[in-house]
Amino acid sequence: MLCDRFIDSTRAYQGGAGGMVDADIMALHRVGSGGLLPHRTLVLEIPVEEGARRAAARAGDSPDRMGSKDAAYYDLVASRFRALAAQEPERFRLISADGARETVAARLLSALDDLL
16 A cells, blocks of 8 residues: 555654644554554655745645645654654655656655565
8 A cells, every 4th residue: 555644744743843742643543543554654855945835836825724834843844754764764764855756756766675
């Protein structure tokens, strides 16, 4: 199975940047998903400013709730993802999202080589 968001995103967004305690998030996850964890979590990294530029280009004049968050919020999210990756290096891969789409796609596929 492949999904674009799962428990690690919850841990970064609601935990790292939203103030929820990780143990509480994981307790709810054990109930709701039986503790299922992905075999691999790919975290796309770009500078916060570039992420904001890309989000604004997609949303135009109508940013959604997440698009209206400030840079400090996204700094906390990125910091939490990096901390999770440091805690579980066998599962996480930090991938640079700079460059052409084809280049980034190649990095993503390379990060899955050992699972394919």
